[in-house]
Each structure stands twice: as C-alpha cells, then as structure tokens.
Amino acid sequence: MSSGLSALPKRDLERLSAYLDGEISDKEAARLEARLEREPELGRALQELRATKSLLRSLPEVRPARDFRLTPEMVGERRRAPAYPALRLAAVLATFAFVLVVGLDALGQLNAAMAPEAMRVMATAAPEAAFNEAAPAQAPAAEAPRVEAEAVPTAEPLGGAAERAEAPLAPEARALEQAADQVLPAGTPCPECTPKVGEAGVLREATAPAPATAPQEPRVQTTAISAETTPAATPMPQRLLGLRLLEAALGLLAFGLIAAWLILRRRRTWPG
Amino acid sequence: MCHTAPRYDEPGMEETALIRQAKKGDLEAFNQLVLAHQARVYNVAYRIMGERDAAEDATQEAFISAYRKLRSFRGGSFRAWLMRIVTNACYDELRRRKRRPAGSLDALVQVGEDSAGDLQVMAEAAQDPEAAAEQAELARAIQDCMNHLAPEFRIVAVLADVQGYDYKEVAQAIGKPVGTVKSRLARARARLRECLQRHGELLPAAFRLESETIP
Structure with a gap:
C-alpha cells in the first residue's frame, strides 16, 4: 500500500501542499495549474493532500474537563488578609473621631483661655504648636508623647513605651518618626531655655500648650501634675475629665488600629 | 463536524x-x-x-x-x-x-x-449511536497516526490542519520562518496520508477512492 505522495519530489510536494492552502504566489500557482493539466499523478497527489487535510479538519473539538483559571497560589501570590479593608476603615474612623473630639476640646479651651497671660504663654509654646500642626493626624499618639517627653521628665517612661510600641511598625510609621525627629530640633531650644524661667516655668510650659496642641493620654498626666504642684491651676471639672478620658481612649484605639493595619499590610507584602 | x-x-x-x-x-x-x-x-x-x-x-x-x-x-x-x-x-x-x-x-x-474525549463529543453530536461510534473510531485512528509523527511535524499539522491557522500564525507560534512551516506541513500531510491508508476500512469513501486509484 503506497501513496503517490511519497514518490513525489520534495519540492513538488511542498508546492502542492501550499497551493492547497492558497499560500503560493499567483505566478507559481499559474505554473502549477498548467502542470496539473499535463501530469495526472500530480493531480492525484493534490487530491490525496486535500483529503488528508479535510480528515484532520474533521477532528472534533474536545471540551476540557476543568477550568484553567489561575489562583494566587499558582502564581506565588498571597491572598489579601480578609480583615485588611475593614481594619483600615476602622482605623480611619477612629482617627477621624479622635481628631474631631480633640479639635472640639481645643476650641472650647481656646475660648475659655482668653486671659493675656495665657496668650503670652501660648506664644512661647508656638514652636511646639507648629510641630503638632505639622505632624499628620494619622499617628498623633505616636508623636505627641515624644514632645511631652522633651518637656516633662515624668512623661519619659510613657514616651519610651510609645517608642517601643512603634518599633514593629511598617516603613511608613518609621518615616513619620524620622519626620518627627527632623521637626523636633526646632522645638528643642525650648527645653534648653526653660531652666532660665525656673521650675514652675517648666511645668507651665508643659501644661500651657496643651489646649492648643493635640491632647494625648500622657498629657492627661501632665495636667494632673500641674494641678497638684501649681496652686494657681483650678481643679478640673468632672465633664472635662470625662472628655480627656474619651480623647485618651480614642487616641489609643486609633493608634492600635493603625499599628495593626500597618503590621498586617507589611506581612501581606512579604514574598510568599 | x-x-x-x-x-x-x-x-x-x-x-x-x-x-x-x-x-x-x-x-x-x-x-x-x-x-x-x-x-x-x-x-x-x-x-x-x-x-x-x-x-x-x-x-x-x-x-x-x-x-x-x-x-x-x-x-x-x-x-x-x-x-x-x-x-x-x-x-x-x-x-x-x-x-x-x-x-x-x-x-x-x-x-x-484518547478516544474517550472524541467519543463523548461524537455521541453528543450524532443522533445515531452507531455512526457516532464509527466517527470516534476514525478520530482515534487519526490521533494514533498523529502520535506517530515527530513532534515538530505533529505541532505544525495540529495548528494548520486541525485548528485551521494560516502559515503566518503557525510560523509565529513555532518561532520559525513561513518556509519551514510550508515544508513541515507538506511532509506531515504525506506521512499522515501513508499512516491513514492502513486504517482503510475506517476512512470515508472519498478518502478510500483516492487511495485505490494508486497502483
């Protein structure tokens, strides 16, 4: 059982095959057609090629038994932590609530403290106020304790604790810290110059900027200290104390949520 | 089909x-x-x-x-x-x-x-189960002949004849010039033709008639 195709010269076989697919030039096709009329074995070979092609073409499409869509695991990607978007929203909401309460409190304090002395003290605290304004609201709890630590030695353990809590944070938090360090030198001359004013001056400076700056939980403590040591300070009303506690709680909540979000985000971007 | x-x-x-x-x-x-x-x-x-x-x-x-x-x-x-x-x-x-x-x-x-896939499709396509079985047998014979081709010829035959791609696209797919596609396809068809003639009884009448005219 032999085929006419195997006996055909290689060049003729290629020409016939390409002619069948319409893949030769018009000139070549015309020459081949003239030969096909003269050479019956060439015509037979063309028929065999055509039948083979149509037989292959008749093979049915097969349906794949499964789906080939890729999963993140297949391409070495990690799935997003499921709590991540919810956590981010909660952090944003807590930060917003914190800033709102602090802002309202600060406004109330500003209205109450219109005395000239209070104005003067506030003017000396301007660099610190500027720092607090410059600091992004995203991580207020992280920065404020540092400012307080510069002015009041008793706040240092708290500031240190805040720094330790900051340590596991993502690069973003570290960038914030660096930014805070860069701003701080502008504020540092104050603690240096305060010894001239005296011990009471230091305490006053530590407490006086409080209404204008973002109040933090360490600040609740410093105000308490000032209440004990400075006779001029009036006892804090019950409502105000509640407000401070609320601020502290919100600040802690916002800080905790942001820290958790940043840690989760950093874990997610680790190569799987 | x-x-x-x-x-x-x-x-x-x-x-x-x-x-x-x-x-x-x-x-x-x-x-x-x-x-x-x-x-x-x-x-x-x-x-x-x-x-x-x-x-x-x-x-x-x-x-x-x-x-x-x-x-x-x-x-x-x-x-x-x-x-x-x-x-x-x-x-x-x-x-x-x-x-x-x-x-x-x-x-x-x-x-x-390999015919399992073809059998399934054929059975769905044809009302007549006997005809479907014959079709599946033919598909198996064609696939069997393809499996005996060297991979470089088989790939070209699959892309050009089974899938119906033109030479340019086949050339792009195998990363070779159109001339290579042309010669590989011609040789693949000739070898498949020889192989399929051994399954004469399975082949459609048109295909058998051609082969019988060959002395």
Missing part, C-alpha cells in the same frame, strides 16, 4: 485592555483571558499530546507561564503568542518522555484512552 476557520488578527479592544491590566499583575483580568482562550489552548495541547491528562497539565502550565511572561508580550496576535507557549510546553514534555522510555508503556495505555 466543522470548525469555523480562525482568523489571524490583532487582539480586540477589550482583549488589549485586559492584557494591559494583567501586565500590571491583575490576576482577575488575566483569568478573563484564560476563559476566552482555554478551550482553544486545551484542544491544541490535546491533539499534540494525544491524551487528556497530559493535555490538561500542559494547558495549566502554559497559562501559568503566560502570566509570568506577559511583560514580554509586545502586541501582535495574543492567540499566536499563547500557542507558542503551549506548543513549547508540549514539545518539552514529549522530549522528556523520549529521554525516559520507561514511561512509554504508560504512553501506550494513554493513547488507548
């Missing part, structure tokens, strides 16, 4: 957008491309490998590889680019099998299984 002839063309607007998104690492966008092409890619792999499991492995491997190499896709026919990846995956697997003949027994068993 007719195929609609695929046309050589550039990716559509929607496909271009999906490719752009997938290049940025959007796996969902890439999966839309997988959905659009998986049947075609699998069919090519099935005809080259001759059996389902190996075809599924090659298809999955091809899509993973395509996702990783997507940045190297510089326009043109996305389908031909995919074909190149899947034919390479099949070619590598066939060479691996040739190097380790221990698996040849498995391969023989699997060749026997």
Whole structure:
C-alpha cells in the first residue's frame, strides 16, 4: 500500500501542499495549474493532500474537563488578609473621631483661655504648636508623647513605651518618626531655655500648650501634675475629665488600629 | 463536524485592555483571558499530546507561564503568542518522555484512552449511536497516526490542519520562518496520508477512492 505522495519530489510536494492552502504566489500557482493539466499523478497527489487535510479538519473539538483559571497560589501570590479593608476603615474612623473630639476640646479651651497671660504663654509654646500642626493626624499618639517627653521628665517612661510600641511598625510609621525627629530640633531650644524661667516655668510650659496642641493620654498626666504642684491651676471639672478620658481612649484605639493595619499590610507584602 | 476557520488578527479592544491590566499583575483580568482562550489552548495541547491528562497539565502550565511572561508580550496576535507557549510546553514534555522510555508503556495505555474525549463529543453530536461510534473510531485512528509523527511535524499539522491557522500564525507560534512551516506541513500531510491508508476500512469513501486509484 503506497501513496503517490511519497514518490513525489520534495519540492513538488511542498508546492502542492501550499497551493492547497492558497499560500503560493499567483505566478507559481499559474505554473502549477498548467502542470496539473499535463501530469495526472500530480493531480492525484493534490487530491490525496486535500483529503488528508479535510480528515484532520474533521477532528472534533474536545471540551476540557476543568477550568484553567489561575489562583494566587499558582502564581506565588498571597491572598489579601480578609480583615485588611475593614481594619483600615476602622482605623480611619477612629482617627477621624479622635481628631474631631480633640479639635472640639481645643476650641472650647481656646475660648475659655482668653486671659493675656495665657496668650503670652501660648506664644512661647508656638514652636511646639507648629510641630503638632505639622505632624499628620494619622499617628498623633505616636508623636505627641515624644514632645511631652522633651518637656516633662515624668512623661519619659510613657514616651519610651510609645517608642517601643512603634518599633514593629511598617516603613511608613518609621518615616513619620524620622519626620518627627527632623521637626523636633526646632522645638528643642525650648527645653534648653526653660531652666532660665525656673521650675514652675517648666511645668507651665508643659501644661500651657496643651489646649492648643493635640491632647494625648500622657498629657492627661501632665495636667494632673500641674494641678497638684501649681496652686494657681483650678481643679478640673468632672465633664472635662470625662472628655480627656474619651480623647485618651480614642487616641489609643486609633493608634492600635493603625499599628495593626500597618503590621498586617507589611506581612501581606512579604514574598510568599 | 466543522470548525469555523480562525482568523489571524490583532487582539480586540477589550482583549488589549485586559492584557494591559494583567501586565500590571491583575490576576482577575488575566483569568478573563484564560476563559476566552482555554478551550482553544486545551484542544491544541490535546491533539499534540494525544491524551487528556497530559493535555490538561500542559494547558495549566502554559497559562501559568503566560502570566509570568506577559511583560514580554509586545502586541501582535495574543492567540499566536499563547500557542507558542503551549506548543513549547508540549514539545518539552514529549522530549522528556523520549529521554525516559520507561514511561512509554504508560504512553501506550494513554493513547488507548484518547478516544474517550472524541467519543463523548461524537455521541453528543450524532443522533445515531452507531455512526457516532464509527466517527470516534476514525478520530482515534487519526490521533494514533498523529502520535506517530515527530513532534515538530505533529505541532505544525495540529495548528494548520486541525485548528485551521494560516502559515503566518503557525510560523509565529513555532518561532520559525513561513518556509519551514510550508515544508513541515507538506511532509506531515504525506506521512499522515501513508499512516491513514492502513486504517482503510475506517476512512470515508472519498478518502478510500483516492487511495485505490494508486497502483
């Protein structure tokens, strides 16, 4: 059982095959057609090629038994932590609530403290106020304790604790810290110059900027200290104390949520 | 059982957008491309490998590889680019099998299984179960002959004749000039013709008549 195709010269076989697919030039096709009329074995070979092609073409499409869509695991990607978007929203909401309460409190304090002395003290605290304004609201709890630590030695353990809590944070938090360090030198001359004013001056400076700056939980403590040591300070009303506690709680909540979000985000971007 | 002839063309607007998104690492966008092409890619792999499991492995491997190499896709026919990846995956697997003949027994068993896919499709397509069985037998004979072709000839026959791609697209898929496609396809057809004549009783009358005229 032999085929006419195997006996055909290689060049003729290629020409016939390409002619069948319409893949030769018009000139070549015309020459081949003239030969096909003269050479019956060439015509037979063309028929065999055509039948083979149509037989292959008749093979049915097969349906794949499964789906080939890729999963993140297949391409070495990690799935997003499921709590991540919810956590981010909660952090944003807590930060917003914190800033709102602090802002309202600060406004109330500003209205109450219109005395000239209070104005003067506030003017000396301007660099610190500027720092607090410059600091992004995203991580207020992280920065404020540092400012307080510069002015009041008793706040240092708290500031240190805040720094330790900051340590596991993502690069973003570290960038914030660096930014805070860069701003701080502008504020540092104050603690240096305060010894001239005296011990009471230091305490006053530590407490006086409080209404204008973002109040933090360490600040609740410093105000308490000032209440004990400075006779001029009036006892804090019950409502105000509640407000401070609320601020502290919100600040802690916002800080905790942001820290958790940043840690989760950093874990997610680790190569799987 | 007719195929609609695929046309050589550039990716559509929607496909271009999906490719752009997938290049940025959007796996969902890439999966839309997988959905659009998986049947075609699998069919090519099935005809080259001759059996389902190996075809599924090659298809999955091809899509993973395509996702990783997507940045190297510089326009043109996305389908031909995919074909190149899947034919390479099949070619590598066939060479691996040739190097380790221990698996040849498995391969023989699997060749026997290959008609399962055709049988299923044929049974659905034809009302007459007897005709469907005959069709399945024919498909098995064709596949058997294809499995005896050297991979480089088999790939060209699958792309050009089974899938109906033009020479330019086949050339793009195998990364060789059109002239190579032309000569490989001609030789593949001649060898398949010789092989199919041994299954004379299965072949349609038109095919047998031609062979009987040969002395």
